[in-house]
Amino acid sequence: MPHIICLAKQVPDPETPAAQFKVDEAAKKVIPVPGIQPVPSQFDTIGVEAALRIKDDVADTIITIVSLGPDSNRDTIKHSLAMGADEGVHINDPAVNDSDHWATAETLAAAIKKLEPYDLIIAGRQAVDWDMGVVGTTIAEILDLPSVTIAKDVKMADGTVTVERVLLDGFETVEAPTPCVVTVSNELGEPRYPQLRQIMQAAKKEVKTWTIADLGIDTPQNRTTLEALFVPDTSIETEFIEGESAQEIGEKLAVRLNEEKLI
Amino acid sequence: MASGVLVFGEATDDGGLNPVTKELIAAGSNLGGPVTCVLAGTGVEGLAQECVAAGAGKVIVVDDPILTPYQGDAYIPMAERITKEVDPSVLLMGQTMMGRDLAPRLAQRFSTAVAMDCMALSMDGDQLIAERPCYGGSARARYKINGTPQMATLRAKAVEPLAPDSSRQGEIVRQDAGVTADQVRTKITDRRKEKAEGVRLEDATVVISGGRGLGGPEGFKELEDLAEIMGGAVGASRAVCDLGWYPVPTQVGLTGKVVTPDLYIAVGISGASQHMAGISSVKNIVAINKDADANIFKASRFGVVGDWKEIFPAFKEKVRELKSA
Ligand SMILES: Cc1cc2nc3c(=O)[nH]c(=O)nc-3n(C[C@H](O)[C@H](O)[C@H](O)COP(=O)(O)OP(=O)(O)OC[C@H]3O[C@@H](n4cnc5c(N)ncnc54)[C@H](O)[C@@H]3O)c2cc1C
Ligand SMILES: Nc1ncnc2c1ncn2[C@@H]1O[C@H](COP(=O)(O)O)[C@@H](O)[C@H]1O
Numbered sequence: 001m002p003h004i005i006c007l008a009k010q011v012p013d014p015e016t017p018a019a020q021f022k023v024d025e026a027a028k029k030v031i032p033v034p035g036i037q038p039v040p041s042q043f044d045t046i047g048v049e050a051a052l053r054i055k056d057d058v059a060d061t062i063i064t065i066v067s068l069g070p071d072s073n074r075d076t077i078k079h080s081l082a083m084g085a086d087e088g089v090h091i092n093d094p095a096v097n098d099s100d101h102w103a104t105a106e107t108l109a110a111a112i113k114k115l116e117p118y119d120l121i122i123a124g125r126q127a128v129d130w131d132m133g134v135v136g137t138t139i140a141e142i143l144d145l146p147s148v149t150i151a152k153d154v155k156m157a158d159g160t161v162t163v164e165r166v167l168l169d170g171f172e173t174v175e176a177p178t179p180c181v182v183t184v185s186n187e188l189g190e191p192r193y194p195q196l197r198q199i200m201q202a203a204k205k206e207v208k209t210w211t212i213a214d215l216g217i218d219t220p221q222n223r224t225t226l227e228a229l230f231v232p233d234t235s236i237e238t239e240f241i242e243g244e245s246a247q248e249i250g251e252k253l254a255v256r257l258n259e260e261k262l263i
Numbered sequence: 264m265a266s267g268v269l270v271f272g273e274a275t276d277d278g279g280l281n282p283v284t285k286e287l288i289a290a291g292s293n294l295g296g297p298v299t300c301v302l303a304g305t306g307v308e309g310l311a312q313e314c315v316a317a318g319a320g321k322v323i324v325v326d327d328p329i330l331t332p333y334q335g336d337a338y339i340p341m342a343e344r345i346t347k348e349v350d351p352s353v354l355l356m357g358q359t360m361m362g363r364d365l366a367p368r369l370a371q372r373f374s375t376a377v378a379m380d381c382m383a384l385s386m387d388g389d390q391l392i393a394e395r396p397c398y399g400g401s402a403r404a405r406y407k408i409n410g411t412p413q414m415a416t417l418r419a420k421a422v423e424p425l426a427p428d429s430s431r432q433g434e435i436v437r438q439d440a441g442v443t444a445d446q447v448r449t450k451i452t453d454r455r456k457e458k459a460e461g462v463r464l465e466d467a468t469v470v471i472s473g474g475r476g477l478g479g480p481e482g483f484k485e486l487e488d489l490a491e492i493m494g495g496a497v498g499a500s501r502a503v504c505d506l507g508w509y510p511v512p513t514q515v516g517l518t519g520k521v522v523t524p525d526l527y528i529a530v531g532i533s534g535a536s537q538h539m540a541g542i543s544s545v546k547n548i549v550a551i552n553k554d555a556d557a558n559i560f561k562a563s564r565f566g567v568v569g570d571w572k573e574i575f576p577a578f579k580e581k582v583r584e585l586k587s588a
Binding site: 012014018021023028030100101102105125126128129130131132133134137138140141142146147148149150152162166167168169170171172173174175176177180185186187190222223224225226227228229230231232234235236237238239240241246247248249250251253254255256257258260262263 | 334359360363364376377378410457504512563567585
């Protein structure tokens with residue numbers, strides 16, 4: 001039975017309007033916006049989609065969702081289960097809920113070990129909060145697995161994972177033996193949206209809750225110190241080009257750019 | 264004691280020096296240096312002198328076909344060995360396809376950390392301070408790294424290269440990759456380029472980008488016309504790449520390309536933070552958008568509020584006229 005582990009992080013909604021996005025500079029944290037719920041990190045939902053496409057081909061594939069974070073992360077796991085994943089593991093421990101990327105990777109790797117055997121680990125190319133893009137590949141190093149980053153297509157058959165990678169100016173097909181780690185990108189396509197029936201079914205699927213003690217490891221140490229978090233002011237004075245007609249405005253714009261030696 | 268800066272330079276697919284290499288060397292020099300630059304790949308030896316002229320005190324050339332095209336499994340043992348030998352205090356790579364893949368894995372080998380996609384680097388005593396965008400470009404974070412080496416990847420064009428000086432002296436040494444084929448667990452079976460003709464987005468001095476406001480893929484024809492007149496390149500928002508209106512490699516933004524033209528013309532693009540993340544160092548942004556409150560205007564030097572379909576043709580023809588005058 002093929003076993004795929006999908007990592008899923010919960011993040012503040014990245015579609016939060018710019019005007020409402022604020023940070024607490026002293027606490028070095030984003031201030032939650034009332035009425036805007038946290039969401040599954042976009043690339044992680046895409047990762048679940050990638051796993052489900054493999055499961056569409058090989059029906060007895062088991063997909064386990066692993067998420068590290070506070071209580072609300074349960075919603076992210078439930079969303080993935082409603083999409084069609086089979087089981088969830090919620091690592092919820094105040095000792096690590098605020099970890100940096102490296103301690104997170106250590107903790108997740110320990111959880112993944114506990115879920116052996118597995119064939120494929122899927123992570124997002126980056127979590128859409130800090131946009132760091134390191135946890136997937138770091139886990140590969142910790143577990144001594146091959147990794148392939150920034151995938152737009154993932155297939156698995158006969159002990160080989162075949163990945164279409166997005167390059168700067170094209171694509172690349174890479175084969176890796178199982179088990180391996182793949183990080184996925186939005187070019188993979190839209191994730192499926194759970195139907196009401198699936199949401200009800202997901203309520204019955206099992207979500208295990210593990211603490212650091214359950215993982216049998218010491219609390220991993222952070223390797224970074226966040227010194228500051230702030231919102232940069234990038235606004236500038238805009239010169240609006242106006243006129244009587246669209247024709248006139250279009251021409252005026254060209255003339256102004258020419259005056260500024262920009263064309 | 265760890266000291267100095269080790270940078271991993273890169274060659275381009277067609278055998279030139281990836282410009283980020285000189286930016287990394289400059290960044291390393293600004294941090295106090297001395298800078299050792301690794302150049303790995305096939306046929307890269309000829310680029311070593313260029314690295315010296317750009318400010319590298321030493322260049323380690325690792326010329327081996329096993330290193331092209333890039334695969335993590337082939338690079339990591341080589342990068343790990345050289346890092347051990349050089350024992351740098353700071354280690355830098357570009358935020359390139361290689362850097363994204365290699366930096367976290369190398370960091371893990373040394374139980375240290377890497378700040379990805381940095382826009383500014385400085386030293387506070389012996390401590391690297393790495394500043395990077397986060398939250399889709401809405402915020403910036405500053406990190407210290409509590410490990411050795413202190414690692415960062417640098418965004419393209421974040422640092423000015425030093426003026427090339429061919430009288431600079433530097434040591435150039437050759438090393439073997441020391442990697443055998445059986446260590447490489449992955450296999451590249453195919454590589455395809457998409458949309459290679461025309462000016463590269465990353466190099467273009469003028470970029471004209473279209474968004475969902477174009478109303479359909481046909482709109483891009485107009486943008487391409489203007490790009491041709493201006494000798495520029497055409498970019499796109501993620502919304503239109505996701506819709507299949509324009510090729511994926513043209514996507515500008517957080518998860519697309521970072522571009523640094525002198526002039527960026529955004530047509531029918533709302534200016535989401537993730538799009539702006541790709542143009543954060545562009546000084547002259549022109550926005551054409553029918554919504555006067557669109558976020559794009561906040562960062563734009565010139566703005567036109569209106570329907571692009573009505574404004575753009577007149578704009579294009581006037582540019583053509585001015586260019587030929
Ligand atoms: C994790 C993550 C990563 C992302 N990465 C990227 C990225 O790399 N690059 C990127 O671009 N986006 C990215 N996005 C998506 C981003 O949030 C926006 O959804 C996207 O940029 C919107 O594209 P758009 O401006 O073309 O479309 P819209 O937001 O729909 O804007 C269309 C604009 O066109 C205007 N318009 C409509 N009709 C006309 C007309 N006739 N004439 C003139 N104007 C008109 C409208 O007023 C509107 O402002 C990312 C999102 C997430 C969550
Ligand atoms: N707390 C977490 N819980 C589950 N998965 C995570 C967590 N943090 C990171 N990941 C995974 O690692 C990917 C990259 O994250 P990052 O390195 O933080 O940008 C994410 O898209 C997730 O798949």
